[in-house]
Amino acid sequence: MSDKKGKPVPLANEGLPAGERGLFCDAPPREYAPAAKIVEDFWNWARSQSLWILGFGTGCGAIELRPLMTSRYDMYRFGIQPRPTPRQSSVFVIGGYASVKTLKRIVRSYEQMMGPKFVVALGSCTINGGMYWDSYNTIKRIDQYIPVDVYIAGCMPRPEALLAGFQELKRIIRAGKAEGQNEYARNFEWYKANQKRVIKDWNMPDYNW
């Protein structure tokens, strides 16, 4: 895997105090070119069989993840399980509405996840604001800030809908079309500008790796 571009411009990390800038990464994310098709197909099959969810319930929709762990819905039979840290996770489930305060943590967690990584946006709030369409502190669509691979509509979607969404995600991954991570690297400036427009007190690295 190699990066397509040449040497990237270092990030300014202007939100950090001068003394701390050296502690964080100043390289923007890179796009990854796929390996030879047969190898990449095998990898994609493997990735789709082992989806590890970041255990970070960002909104009320996270309550629908709990039943998935129980014997009735049992997501483990699909190779899906929650992990306690972004470093070990490959799927980020945005659980419903995201306030600006939460969005900051979402961006930070998403960027800390290791690739390949995928985002499932759950509930109508992530799509068009849902019932928080006129809220002063809730963003109306999550795909302006991080790339989304699968949406699951509903308020709340039932656990069955979540399982269907995960099956859809697997299908996309196996087809090699889960390009969210590369999209984020490609349009990094655009995503960053959107994030900084709503997160007014930006006091973290520009890329939280």
Add this chain to the structure above:
Amino acid sequence: MRELAEKLAGRYGAREWRDQRRDLSSVTVDAQRMRDVLTWLRDEEGYVHLAFATAVDEIERKAFRLTYAVHNHGTGHGLLVHCEIDRERPVMESIHRLWGQAWTYQREMKEWYGIDFPGSPRVDEEFVLEGWEGPPMMRRDFDSLAYSDATYAERPGRETRDPAAYMKEKLYPEADA
């Protein structure tokens, strides 16, 4: 309870005593006497527990209505003590020395309504919002929808329907209005 109402009226000019439930009453006092009233209730009458303190924006009367809820664990009786302060000059005496936890409520009111409590610990720090630059958002003249439209990107295609009319159209179109 009548007895307490009369004592409060006699000592502090309290008015508008209302028994909301058997175990809950409310009363209104002047803002300048609020601290004295709360001190007396706590030290003499057994209302030792500050359950919460909050504010309501009475924009029509150009005032903020502050409510302090105190509780007497001996009798199981709760008392809501109200007062009003000028909406143009929203400053209130801090009670953080009466109840240590009061500074949390005061910090909340500072951020949400812009009511100042001079001397209250950390009252100027952010409470639940981060990096908020707009006006205090719980004031009723703050237009949440306009702020949201101006700040957050929207996905086109969202429709709004009147629930009653839409249900009639979908479920029982034959029914008369």
